[in-house]
Structures are given as structure tokens and as C-alpha cells.
Amino acid sequence: MNISELQIVDFKKEYAEYFYNLNIECLQKYFYVEPYDEKILNNPQEYVIDSGGFIFFAKLNNEIIGVVSLINQKTFFELSKMAVSPKYQGLGIGLQLMNFCIDFAKNKNWKSITLYSHRKLVSAIHLYKKVGFTEISLEENSHYERSDIKMLLELS
Structure with missing residues (x-):
């Protein structure tokens, strides 16, 4: 498999089903789907794009195999909803995303x-640390019930 052909492309309405399906598959494997997830995943145009956020897709040979979003949370941007198709995991696609x-973000x-x-997503936490994210204190009422770690990457 030649992942050097991987492209990262912007959100298009026809890709919304991949945003939903890749994330639901990941959430159901490790956790459960929270109401906040359903809201975002069912309507990415309204809750991510129209709110000033961004969604990017990893595309290989015309197949969408990964996704990530940058959600505008008003006072910060949240890297969220990152998922890679199980058959393409372990190839560095998450790192490329x-x-x-x-x-x-730097641009x-x-x-x-x-x-x-x-914390049970050990490989994800490792990836975040590898690119420079550091742990910061997690607020008591995070918008995710399942989150037990909050991380920050300083860019400036």
C-alpha cells in the first residue's frame, strides 16, 4: 500500500457520511456515542463549518480513509473527531492528519x-505527545463525559 499518494482534502457535503461513519465506528469500539457527538456528527455543516471550524479528510486512491476536525469553541480551537479507517491504522495517517x-493552525x-x-487511547495520547501536546488541567464540566485528559499545543 502506497500512502505517499495520500491527499488531505477539505470538507465537502458529500463527505459528511464519512465524517459520521469513521467517527461512530471509533466511538463504538472504545466508548459510546454521547449526545454531543451525535449533534456534531449528524450535522457537521452547522456545528463545525458554519461555526468557523474546519474538517479535513485523508483520501487515498479516491477512498476517504480518515478524518479530523478543528472545532471553533469561541475562545480556542479544538482538535476533535479524528478517526482513521481500521484497515489503514498503523500507517502514519493519524500523524499526517x-x-x-x-x-x-500556524498559517x-x-x-x-x-x-x-x-487515557485508554494509549496510541492516540502517544501521538499527541509526539507532536508536542502537553497535558493541562481538565475542567470539571467538559463537553465530553468520557474525557479524562485535556491537552494543549502552544503554537506561538
Whole structure:
């Protein structure tokens, strides 16, 4: 499999089903789908794009195999809803999506990127640390019931 042909492309309405399906598959494997997830995943145009956020897709040979979003949370941008198709995991696609988001944020002159995760996602936490995210204190009422870690990447 030649992932050097991987492209990272912007959100299009016809890709919305991949945003939903890739994330639902991941959430159901490790956790459960929370009401906040359903809201975002069922209507990415309204809750991500129209709110000033961004969604990017990893595309290989005309197949969407991964996704990531940068959600505008008013006072910060949250890296969220990152998922890679199980048959393409372990090939560095998550890292490529992360690096794309970091470069994108730097080009927009953002000061930082925040994310919420769970410690049982060991490989994801490792990836976040690898690209420079550090753990910060998690507020008591995070918008995710499952989150037990909050991380920040300083860009400036």
C-alpha cells in the first residue's frame, strides 16, 4: 500500500457520511456515542463549518480513509473527531492528519490547539505527545463525559 499518494482534502457535503461513519465506528469500539457527538456528527455543516471550524479528510486512491476536525469553541480551537479507517491504522495517517492541522493552525496564526481525549487511547495520547501536546488541567464540566485528559499545543 502506497500512502505517499495520500491527499488531505477539505470538507465537502458529500463527505459528511464519512465524517459520521469513521467517527461512530471509533466511538463504538472504545466508548459510546454521547449526545454531543451525535449533534456534531449528524450535522457537521452547522456545528463545525458554519461555526468557523474546519474538517479535513485523508483520501487515498479516491477512498476517504480518515478524518479530523478543528472545532471553533469561541475562545480556542479544538482538535476533535479524528478517526482513521481500521484497515489503514498503523500507517502514519493519524500523524499526517495531525501535522496538517498544526501547519494549518500556524498559517492562520493561531496561538494554540486544544484537545480532549481519554487515557485508554494509549496510541492516540502517544501521538499527541509526539507532536508536542502537553497535558493541562481538565475542567470539571467538559463537553465530553468520557474525557479524562485535556491537552494543549502552544503554537506561538
